[in-house]
Amino acid sequence: MRKETIVENLNAVGERIVTCCNNCARNPAEITLLAVSKTQPAEALRIAYEAGQHHFGENYLQEALQKQDRLADLDICWHFIGPLQSNKTRAVAGHFQWVHSVDRLKIAQRLSAQRPHTQPPLNICLQVNIDGEHSKSGVAPQAVAALAQAVVPLPGLRLRGLMAIPAAQRDPAQQCGPFAELARLLQALREQFPEQPLDTLSMGMSADMEMAIACGATIVRIGTDIFGVRK
Template sequence: MYAQALNAVLERLAAAARDVGRPQPRLLAVSKTQPATAVAEMAAALRASSASNATVTGVAHAPAFGENYVQEALAKQAAISHETLEWHLIGHLQSNKAREAAAAFDWVQTVDRDKLVAALARHRPDDLPPLNVLVQVNIDDEASKHGCAPEQVSALAAAIAAQPRLLLRGLMAIPAPHPDVARRRAAFGRMKTLFDTLATQYPHVDTLSMGMSDDLELAVAEGATMVRVGTALFGKRA
């Protein structure tokens, strides 16, 4: 039932990338509030579309899903444990949930403080690969948003890179939804500048996660390598 919506999103991504001569970014399906049955159906649609299962380097991956809450994700994982999926935490993570998150997720995109770095590293199980980590940046300095300040990225990245149970992969941001498109695009551009600097310092940095259903074209134009799409795939939440 999701094939049509998925194809529409993939066409948007392809067109946006083509317009600016950039590689097509990876699609992260944001499944927060969606039932496990919807995740399974979307996973089937993703597998049926080879374009959605490739990164910018063309490497195949399991269908990837983004969740905001640890407990909600754990319930879905248990319900569809037969599925081979890649799970990303994209919501704010409290330190007291780090043990569960470190064991349950393949990626945590919202690392924004030293305390969380230490907790995730301490609790990542030894029988799993290092946890993929993105630094969340509060690029517009919004009081209501989590994320570190841009000037804190370097120190936080160094702290992550020093942990053998963590793998620094890049940056994530949720810019303010300004009605002025130029301001929104400028925020994405500032993220790309931070990302490019980081990528020169750490060999595994390859992911700039930004852009959602309403602004993915702007994000792609400025260099996103991963976009997080929920509404355009699953429909509006009730």
């Protein structure tokens, strides 16, 4: 993709965020745009960075590590957003600032133990299978509180909030339901753990970003509308 196209797309997404926030009485500064850069070449990320985009989300560890090496001169905030297996936790713990896809205690314990002491605690979100889909990862909504209870004391982690990938719905009203439920779950955690910085709802992608923001999203994960359709 041409440099001009990536820059234009970033500007367009930024304008969508501002318009949506104006329509639902939110401050655009509350929204972090996370550029989902899986399968994109490092050169595309550099173009986006130079245009002002500093948060990037990667799904595949080896691909991400290669990009991090090539882009080591940039002050990028790296988010791991894909399914996380036990044999990948050490590398993720050492090379990312955020992990959005923690869905079981074993993974959280490994990330905490393997987070280098020279780095601040790793910011994490608990991934919630908000629709109960068998094909998706995530903790069941009714198990969120118990998992959070076990994760909060882990010294290498900082629990920041929740993440979900709801099933696509044709009816906007139906799409709002899962987002609103995730927001409700986060509010319950805030009441359960008032001392924790539970400020993050990672939800919403290219097709449903506006609905997610209206329902309280603080991080929107946008790939296609920035980099185009993945090859």
